Amino acid sequence: MAAKSHRALKITSIVIGAIVAVALIAVVALNIYMRVAFAPFFDRAESPFDIPGINTGFVPQDLDHVEADDSWLFSGYMADHSPSPIYRRAADGTIAKFYVALPDGSAYEYESASRKGPEAYRAELEAHARGESAASDAVCIVPQTPDSRLLLIREFRYPLNSWCVSLPAGLIDAGESLEEAVARELSEETGYRLRDDIAPAVRPLPQPGFSSTGLTEENVQVVFAQVEPAGQARPDSAELIEPFTVARADLRAFLDANQLPIGTRCQLILELLAI
Secondary structure, three states: OHHHHHHHHHHHHHHHHHHHHHHHHHHHHHHHHHHHHOHHHHHHOOOOOOOOOHHHOEEEEEEEEEOOOOEEEEEEEEOOOOOOOEEEEOOOOOEEEEOOEOOOOOEOOOOOEOOOOHHHHHHHHHHHHOOOOOOOOEEEEEEEOOOOEEEEEEEEEOOOOEEEEEOOEEEOOOOOOHHHHHHHHHHHHHOEEEOOOOOOOEEEOOOOEEOOOOOEOOEEEEEEEEEEEOOOOOOOOOOOEEEEEEEHHHHHHHHHHOOOOEOHHHHHHHHHHOO
16 A cells, blocks of 8 residues: 555656646746747847936836937936936936026926927927927818818817817828828818819918917917818727818807817817807
């Protein structure tokens, strides 16, 4: 009986040992596969480094990698609510701190938002400080149909969690002219196109305006456009948009009855056209 128990125990040990060996071989094989299959990732992987400012009460909230010079930017807040710097870690490991200073030299913390990367955002802010104008980020279209109706849209805006009344609008793609952006946004959001029997079909305002000077540097070029139906709208999958038209003579009644949120730019333009 003891011999049988010893034999069973021996067989169990061999089976467990074989399972452990197979598992170890699988782990090693998987590690080798990952290293080979994802070699570019591992080649570019950064060695661990300490987040700057942690020992002085800095609480990081955002991390950005600047590919142009292989540096890292850290932003956040100070635990004691004192002015928070932006830390920059250069490719050679050098750490620098940046503060925003008022004319009297005192530090000032201010929150802003930008669609651009840190370097492009910094370059644009410096250009503004020199009095230079920046290229338009987006276009806002005030479309009028051949029968003198205004083409508007109802769009679900996620930041508001609500449908909103808007004018057709969108970002200008890289390398795209203003008129190309207008034509593309009209087609995507409304199914309309620029008329080719009127010249010019697009009339921009003299200069772009800024979406919210207290929050962001995004600037938008407003254009008046002569449009006509051309087919079905083709919005992106995440865009919920319903185009509709309003006769210019009915704008006053439409604005007075509207209960949906409306952007300030759209509201001001429609109020002026309703006069």
